Amino acid sequence: MNRYLLRRGVLLGPQLLILLVLSFGLVHLTPGATGAVDLNAVSGENLEQMRERLGLDRPLPVQFADWLWDAARLDFGDSFMDGQPVREKIFDRLPATMLLTGTALVMSLVLAIPLGVVSSLYRNSSADYGLTVFAFLGVSIPAFWAAIVVIIVFGVQLDWFPIQGMESVGRPVGSQFLDVAHHLVLPATVLGLEGTAALTRLVRSSMTDVLVEDYVRTARSKGLAERAVLYRHALKNALLPMVTLVGLRLPTLIGGAVIIETVFAWPGIGRLGWESVLQRDYPVVMGLVVFTGVLTILGNLLADITYAAIDPRIKLDH
Amino acid sequence: MAEAATIGGVSRLAEDGGRSARRDGLRWRRFMANRLSLLGLVMLVVLVVGALAGPVIADRLFGLQPNTLDCVSLEGPSAAHPLGCDPLGRDILARLLVGGRVSLAVGLLVAVTTTVLGLVVGLASGYLGGLVDSTLMRFTDTMLAMPTFFIVLAAAAFLGPSLLNTILIIGLTQWMVTARLIRGECLAVREKEFILAARVSGQTDLGIMRHILLNVISTVIVVATLAVATGILTESALSYLGLGIQPPQASWGSMLSGAQNYIFVEPMQGVFPGVLIVLTVLAVNFVGEGLREALDPRLAGR
Numbered sequence: 001m002n003r004y005l006l007r008r009g010v011l012l013g014p015q016l017l018i019l020l021v022l023s024f025g026l027v028h029l030t031p032g033a034t035g036a037v038d039l040n041a042v043s044g045e046n047l048e049q050m051r052e053r054l055g056l057d058r059p060l061p062v063q064f065a066d067w068l069w070d071a072a073r074l075d076f077g078d079s080f081m082d083g084q085p086v087r088e089k090i091f092d093r094l095p096a097t098m099l100l101t102g103t104a105l106v107m108s109l110v111l112a113i114p115l116g117v118v119s120s121l122y123r124n125s126s127a128d129y130g131l132t133v134f135a136f137l138g139v140s141i142p143a144f145w146a147a148i149v150v151i152i153v154f155g156v157q158l159d160w161f162p163i164q165g166m167e168s169v170g171r172p173v174g175s176q177f178l179d180v181a182h183h184l185v186l187p188a189t190v191l192g193l194e195g196t197a198a199l200t201r202l203v204r205s206s207m208t209d210v211l212v213e214d215y216v217r218t219a220r221s222k223g224l225a226e227r228a229v230l231y232r233h234a235l236k237n238a239l240l241p242m243v244t245l246v247g248l249r250l251p252t253l254i255g256g257a258v259i260i261e262t263v264f265a266w267p268g269i270g271r272l273g274w275e276s277v278l279q280r281d282y283p284v285v286m287g288l289v290v291f292t293g294v295l296t297i298l299g300n301l302l303a304d305i306t307y308a309a310i311d312p313r314i315k316l317d318h
Numbered sequence: 319m320a321e322a323a324t325i326g327g328v329s330r331l332a333e334d335g336g337r338s339a340r341r342d343g344l345r346w347r348r349f350m351a352n353r354l355s356l357l358g359l360v361m362l363v364v365l366v367v368g369a370l371a372g373p374v375i376a377d378r379l380f381g382l383q384p385n386t387l388d389c390v391s392l393e394g395p396s397a398a399h400p401l402g403c404d405p406l407g408r409d410i411l412a413r414l415l416v417g418g419r420v421s422l423a424v425g426l427l428v429a430v431t432t433t434v435l436g437l438v439v440g441l442a443s444g445y446l447g448g449l450v451d452s453t454l455m456r457f458t459d460t461m462l463a464m465p466t467f468f469i470v471l472a473a474a475a476f477l478g479p480s481l482l483n484t485i486l487i488i489g490l491t492q493w494m495v496t497a498r499l500i501r502g503e504c505l506a507v508r509e510k511e512f513i514l515a516a517r518v519s520g521q522t523d524l525g526i527m528r529h530i531l532l533n534v535i536s537t538v539i540v541v542a543t544l545a546v547a548t549g550i551l552t553e554s555a556l557s558y559l560g561l562g563i564q565p566p567q568a569s570w571g572s573m574l575s576g577a578q579n580y581i582f583v584e585p586m587q588g589v590f591p592g593v594l595i596v597l598t599v600l601a602v603n604f605v606g607e608g609l610r611e612a613l614d615p616r617l618a619g620r
């Protein structure tokens with residue numbers, strides 16, 4: 001297992017390097033955009049001074065090395081819009097995104113595991129059929145449209161939930177916790193919908209695969225109660241791949257958060273990203289790409305470590 | 319959104335040979351036996367015909383123009399404008415039909431891009447092995463772990479939003495699943511006897527790769543279908559955020575973006591484009607699932 005972890009850990013280096021090159025290249029290879037202020041607005045002598053001051057007259061590899069050194073210390077410069085350090089901007093907005101994506105992910109798992117198991121145990125029943133249709137709908141509805149629909153129905157027509165922001169303006173009705181929870185319902189549900197649908201199908205197919213395994217037959221033939229066979233032997237194994245799949249869902253969740261936070265005016269890094277992209281606030285965009293990239297890479301690493309820790313077979317597999 | 323479309327995981331679709339007429343007939347029957355995939359196929363045919371012929375018919379027979387401001391802003395349905403008008407006073411039906419072309423074209427071309435890239439990376443990786451394999455797969459894994467939608471957004475904004483850029487940017491960030499699957503298939507097929515036979519008979523590397531390609535084709539078809547769904551969904555989200563298809567050109571995503579400020583007063587403005595996106599993606603996913611089941615005998619009877 002230690003060897004496995006070592007091999008897995010060594011991967012981090014190249015992964016981070018590729019991420020950094022991509023983030024840097026994204027901005028610096030853009031025609032007209034030099035990774036600095038909007039130089040189109042500056043002209044003549046000022047332009048030269050500006051370029052010099054920002055270090056843009058140096059060769060690209062030097063600029064990259066420089067940026068890399070700063071990025072290693074989580075220093076991504078200051079935002080063009082308000083001069084606030086990018087790091088501060090991201091850390092200010094991070095908790096809101098963590099809350100939103102975390103809630104959505106937990107919701108997906110809590111719903112998808114029982115639904116997938118039911119679907120698998122009662123294959124080709126009407127419940128399975130209904131869940132299949134739900135799963136297909138869930139992955140086929142664009143998140144932004146689902147958001148618009150729930151805003152109109154539950155936010156405006158029924159007026160059950162707030163549709164903007166994370167907290168009430170002014171004095172909240174109940175405690176702050178309840179207020180935030182109230183604001184969280186619609187965005188988290190929409191963000192979790194696609195994951196619930198996709199994971200339900202994955203649990204179903206994983207459970208279906210496990211149910212025909214020899215050890216399930218063995219468990220049955222030695223006279224174990226069906227409950228014990230299903231939940232202690234089959235389900236445990238069926239859920240193993242979930243660990244990896246949750247890790248792989250992280251990029252999707254962050255991508256979804258960009259859309260959901262934009263529609264619901266949720267004050268997280270997704271909305272910050274959209275705003276920065278529109279305003280061509282390059283330092284913030286670069287910082288966000290690196291930051292979210294590192295988060296997902298670490299999330300996947302964590303998933304792999306967890307997998308290795310709970311699956312004894314990994315030990316032999318080196 | 320990348321993995322969204324890959325319901326159930328596509329794997330192990332390759333078989334030896336498998337191009338005989340009898341087996342094709344069996345596959346066709348298996349595909350047709352699946353009610354959902356049949357439904358998806360019918361829906362898809364209707365949508366494609368609608369998108370191809372719809373704008374022409376609407377224009378020639380009913381004089382409906384997608385980009386002409388010829389009706390009252392937000393007007394309800396009438397004989398002249400069957401689905402009413404958008405906030406700028408353009409015919410909604412005509413725009414929906416033209417928008418369908420955009421969605422389907424983007425979906426199809428994204429699928430082509432991801433398939434070509436995925437095939438090149440997957441075949442090179444799986445066939446050549448060694449350092450090429452490990453380098454390419456590290457890169458693929460890193461791309462898989464990246465929040466690609468964010469990069470898509472930034473790239474679209476920085477490079478300038480357009481139809482071509484939309485397709486390329488989505489394609490360049492969605493090929494990883496294809497590449498991984500093709501590599502997996504390739505590794506499995508590489509050890510088969512007919513490849514050894516080809517090698518012994520003095521075939522070139524390219525010739526052998528062709529043999530491998532023919533054997534992983536069913537996997538390719540299935541993931542390509544699912545890539546169409548991803549492409550359509552991503553384009554609509556991008557256009558909705560104002561960074562995809564640009565006005566006045568109609569796309570379902572940009573129609574929703576334009577209707578956004580009026581949906582509280584006129585909810586119907588937001589209904590048709592959204593429903594069409596859902597139906598199209600649903601149809602593609604149904605067909606993809608049907609293909610997967612038809613091409614993968616392992617799933618028979620489940």
